[in-house]
Amino acid sequence: MKVHLKRLNNDFHFVTTNERGDEVHLDNKSAENPQGSSPMDLLLRGIAGCSGIDIVHILKKQNLELTNLEMEVEGYRDPNAIPKVFEKIDLQIKLEGDLPENKARRAVDLSLEKYCSVAKMLEKTAEIKYEVLLNGTQI
Structure with missing residues (x-):
């Protein structure tokens, strides 16, 4: 690369x-x-894209189709620190489709806790928290 x-x-x-x-x-x-x-900004876009790719891939392998995936990512830095690394990153992952809750949640968990290279790098300096909404309901 x-x-x-x-x-x-x-x-x-x-x-x-x-x-x-x-x-x-x-x-x-x-x-x-x-x-x-x-x-x-690109780092936050990177974790969103990396995780989004993982989630789609995991669900496709199970022959489950998303009709929509959206994500909100917010990073928090100490304005007085140098360097100003992310200390906390919050993700809200919005999935839509005819998906079993357990499989949707598992796909997100696997992405952010195991497969997403960007998340694995950023977790060394930032606490990463996420919530999952399936068809508008938090799971």
């Missing part, structure tokens, strides 16, 4: 490109007109 970074202006706007040519823009969140995500 390899990523290339190139500075695009005289401030903090960068473009990163991976080996497949996919581009992601980065910028300083405190810039006047940010042109991309902050690096810490």
Whole structure:
């Protein structure tokens, strides 16, 4: 896995490109007109994407089909710390479909507690908590 970074202006706007040519823009969140995500924002997007892929994969292996998956991820940092690492990350995972509660919950548990590489890295510095809603009901 390899990523290339190139500075695009005289401030903090960068473009990163991976080996497949996919581009992601980065910028300083405190810039006047940010042109991309902050690096810490990308970490939260990373845990959401990693876990989302796992959940879909686990349920597909069981021939269970989601009709929708959405996730809200919120990270908390001590504003006075240096570096300002995430100390806590909360996820709310919203699943929709004709899924047994136990299988939906198990897919999320397996993702965040075993398979999601991003979660496994972030749990070294942050407490990760999550809740699962299936068709609008917490399970």
